Amino acid sequence: MKVVLSAGLLLLASTIAASAYVAAAPEIDAYSGLAAMGLVGSIATLFWERRRKQ
Amino acid sequence: MIVAKSAGLRSGVGALHARTANASPAVWVGVLLATEVVIYVTTYSFHPICTYSNPLTACHVLSLAKVHTFTGMIAILLLTLSHPSLSRLLYAHEDDRGGWTRRRWLLLQLIGFAIMMLPWRLVFGAAISVQLTLLCWVLGGTLAATSAAFMVASPARWRTALSEVGPLAVVVITVGALTPQIVSLTLDSWNFEPLRRATFFAVVNCLAALGVHATADVPNYTLSSETFSLSVAPVCSGVEGIGVTIVFLACYFYAFRESLRFPNVWVLLPIGFALSWLLNVVRIATLFVLGASGHPELAVQGFHSHAGWLMFSILALTIIGVSTSTPWFQKNHTPVSDSSPLSADWTAARIIPFAAFMGAALLLSTFTLVPDLWYGVKVLAMFFALAAYLPVYRSRFAWQLDVFSIVFGISIGVLWIAFGKTIVPIGTPVDTALAALPSTLLVLWIVLRLAGTIVLVPCVEELFFRGYVLDRFSHNGLVWKLLGLFLSTVLFAMMHERWLIAAFAGALYGSLYLRSGRLTDSIAAHATSNALIGFYALANSQWSLI
Numbered sequence: 149m150k151v152v153l154s155a156g157l158l159l160l161a162s163t164i165a166a167s168a169y170v171a172a173a174p175e176i177d178a179y180s181g182l183a184a185m186g187l188v189g190s191i192a193t194l195f196w197e198r199r200r201k202q
Numbered sequence: 203m204i205v206a207k208s209a210g211l212r213s214g215v216g217a218l219h220a221r222t223a224n225a226s227p228a229v230w231v232g233v234l235l236a237t238e239v240v241i242y243v244t245t246y247s248f249h250p251i252c253t254y255s256n257p258l259t260a261c262h263v264l265s266l267a268k269v270h271t272f273t274g275m276i277a278i279l280l281l282t283l284s285h286p287s288l289s290r291l292l293y294a295h296e297d298d299r300g301g302w303t304r305r306r307w308l309l310l311q312l313i314g315f316a317i318m319m320l321p322w323r324l325v326f327g328a329a330i331s332v333q334l335t336l337l338c339w340v341l342g343g344t345l346a347a348t349s350a351a352f353m354v355a356s357p358a359r360w361r362t363a364l365s366e367v368g369p370l371a372v373v374v375i376t377v378g379a380l381t382p383q384i385v386s387l388t389l390d391s392w393n394f395e396p397l398r399r400a401t402f403f404a405v406v407n408c409l410a411a412l413g414v415h416a417t418a419d420v421p422n423y424t425l426s427s428e429t430f431s432l433s434v435a436p437v438c439s440g441v442e443g444i445g446v447t448i449v450f451l452a453c454y455f456y457a458f459r460e461s462l463r464f465p466n467v468w469v470l471l472p473i474g475f476a477l478s479w480l481l482n483v484v485r486i487a488t489l490f491v492l493g494a495s496g497h498p499e500l501a502v503q504g505f506h507s508h509a510g511w512l513m514f515s516i517l518a519l520t521i522i523g524v525s526t527s528t529p530w531f532q533k534n535h536t537p538v539s540d541s542s543p544l545s546a547d548w549t550a551a552r553i554i555p556f557a558a559f560m561g562a563a564l565l566l567s568t569f570t571l572v573p574d575l576w577y578g579v580k581v582l583a584m585f586f587a588l589a590a591y592l593p594v595y596r597s598r599f600a601w602q603l604d605v606f607s608i609v610f611g612i613s614i615g616v617l618w619i620a621f622g623k624t625i626v627p628i629g630t631p632v633d634t635a636l637a638a639l640p641s642t643l644l645v646l647w648i649v650l651r652l653a654g655t656i657v658l659v660p661c662v663e664e665l666f667f668r669g670y671v672l673d674r675f676s677h678n679g680l681v682w683k684l685l686g687l688f689l690s691t692v693l694f695a696m697m698h699e700r701w702l703i704a705a706f707a708g709a710l711y712g713s714l715y716l717r718s719g720r721l722t723d724s725i726a727a728h729a730t731s732n733a734l735i736g737f738y739a740l741a742n743s744q745w746s747l748i
Contacts, residue, residue, distance in 0.1 A: 180567050182696060184511035186560035188518040190666065192454065194553045195526055199461050201542075 227304065228291075228354045229681045235350055236688060238315050244702075245319065267336055269382050271343060277378020287366040291355040304353050311349035317342030398423065398439035401483060405434065408487040416490060430493035430501070432486070440482035443514065447474045450518050454525075462525065463533045470521055470531075477520070481513035500571050508568040515564060548598065549670065551591035556666035558587035559659075574632040574745065577647065581654040584662050599722050607714055607723045611730025614707045618731065619738050621703055622747050630746045648740065655736045655748055660728035667694045667708065668715045668724045676716060687712045707731065 282288040320342070321335040351360060364371055377384070402423045409416045409425070417426045423434040451474055455462060489509065493501035525531040544550050562583035566573040588595075636644060667690045675686025691708040698704035711724040732748075739747045 179699075180508040180511040180564060183560045183564040183567070184515045186697065187515050187557055187564060188450075188522075190553050190557040190560065191519060192457070192522055193670075194550055194557075195522055196457060197549045197553075198542075198547070199458070199526070 274379035314345030611727035615734030
């Protein structure tokens with residue numbers, strides 16, 4: 149199952165990247181994306197850390 | 203007493219050696235490979251193969267070769283991490299007796315990397331053919347990758363592990379390497395007409411419910427008012443959001459697999475898709491309202507490019523919040539809120555100010571045309587987040603003047619200015635906007651900008667990148683410290699447009715922290731750099747330099 153998920157993740161990530169490149173989608177701004185990843189990633193990390201300490 | 207001290211010193215050194223020696227070879231190899239990848243990518247970015255006197259098609263072939271190799275490597279990494287037979291190899295400790303030693307494989311690995319770097323123009327000083335370049339990359343890459351694998355575990359162990367995996371390995375690696383071709387074939391799926399139609403009609407109904415007048419041209423998927431119109435293109439149908447949601451949920455399920463209850467959490471997939479689609483409808487409706495109400499520039503240049511990420515953040519945080527607080531999604535029934543208070547949590551004290559900073563940045567980029575003009579909002583977000591944890595910082599920090607910190611800080615500041623003052627443009631939108639401000643507001647903006655840059659940003663960034671990320675790796679030996687330094691530096695560099703010099707700065711700030719164990723040293727260095735840059739920007743009215 150993990151392998152299937154991993155392969156799916158790879159395909160989807162590549163598909164999104166290809167779509168953004170080919171369509172030159174203006175709605176995908178790189179720096180906003182980094183800010184969003186920073187926000188979501190940091191909150192998810194906080195939850196993970198507090199779960200780990202329990 | 204003297205004998206006891208010597209014994210203690212010997213056991214301390216022995217423990218240090220044991221901690222370093224016990225680090226799996228996979229960690230060393232991972233650091234080596236990551237360094238080589240950075241060198242390879244950086245070299246061929248600054249000296250692109252396509253500047254040679256080769257036709258455009260040759261450039262395309264070489265670029266594709268790099269992409270195929272990259273996706274193939276990612277597939278191999280994912281397969282290794284996820285299959286027990288292969289992931290056991292990453293934690294193996296073998297002695298070097300019998301067969302080749304790790305040193306010999308290291309030598310071969312470095313030779314392979316050197317072959318990959320041969321086409322670099324400065325070595326030959328002349329153009330090199332596409333065929334020879336591809337040959338160097340394929341031969342050198344195969345030698346480098348194979349040798350790296352054998353540095354981790356012997357060929358016999360790899361043979362045993364791969365025989366347990368079976369034909370799956372070939373399938374996964376082939377699919378990974380051919381991902382660019384698969385992507386090309388599936389691109390048409392982005393033009394999913396039923397979803398586009400559903401999105402269009404949902405936006406029409408949403409605007410009608412809000413009492414916003416819009417003329418709908420259904421065949422062309424266009425909405426118009428007297429002064430503004432937009433078209434719902436195929437890529438706006440919400441399929442991108444669904445794709446990003448799948449990627450997020452896959453990462454989330456994997457990271458939280460120990461605490462999430464399967465199969466219950468699978469229901470988050472359709473919920474996530476539905477929420478993503480709904481938020482996309484809200485995004486398009488809001489875009490139209492902004493444009494039709496006299497803000498077309500904000501709608502097209504600001505909101506349009508950033509709202510998708512804001513919606514994704516809302517979706518992701520909602521899923522995290524609901525799944526961690528709902529017992530039905532959890533393996534044990536203790537919600538996160540039952541742990542130690544958030545207001546006194548040292549981990550939260552290092553992470554939440556950074557999250558507040560990122561959230562403010564995202565909101566400003568979505569709802570303003572010139573985000574830097576509203577820098578005060580970021581200052582307020584950082585200030586209140588830091589203020590909430592002031593008692594925690596007071597109990598942890600002991601400020602001490604360190605000469606190295608000041609010297610490093612000044613060095614970074616000088617480098618940043620020296621390399622930036624000629625390449626950073628003058629007359630940017632923020633310069634134009636500032637010129638139009640009344641003098642009182644301009645002074646207020648400058649005070650907030652400098653306060654944020656010199657005091658708050660160093661605290662926020664050092665607390666997260668060095669205080670949390672680097673610190674997470676710094677208690678298990680030298681190899682893990684280097685890995686933590688590399689990871690924190692890469693993440694820090696990604697947050698800055700001038701990533702190369704930011705990486706250098708991050709590495710120096712991280713080294714200061716590892717040297718003394720005091721976060722205040724890296725904060726002082728970062729604040730010193732930013733003070734130099736901030737006052738230079740003030741003196742020259744070159745705010746884009748920051």
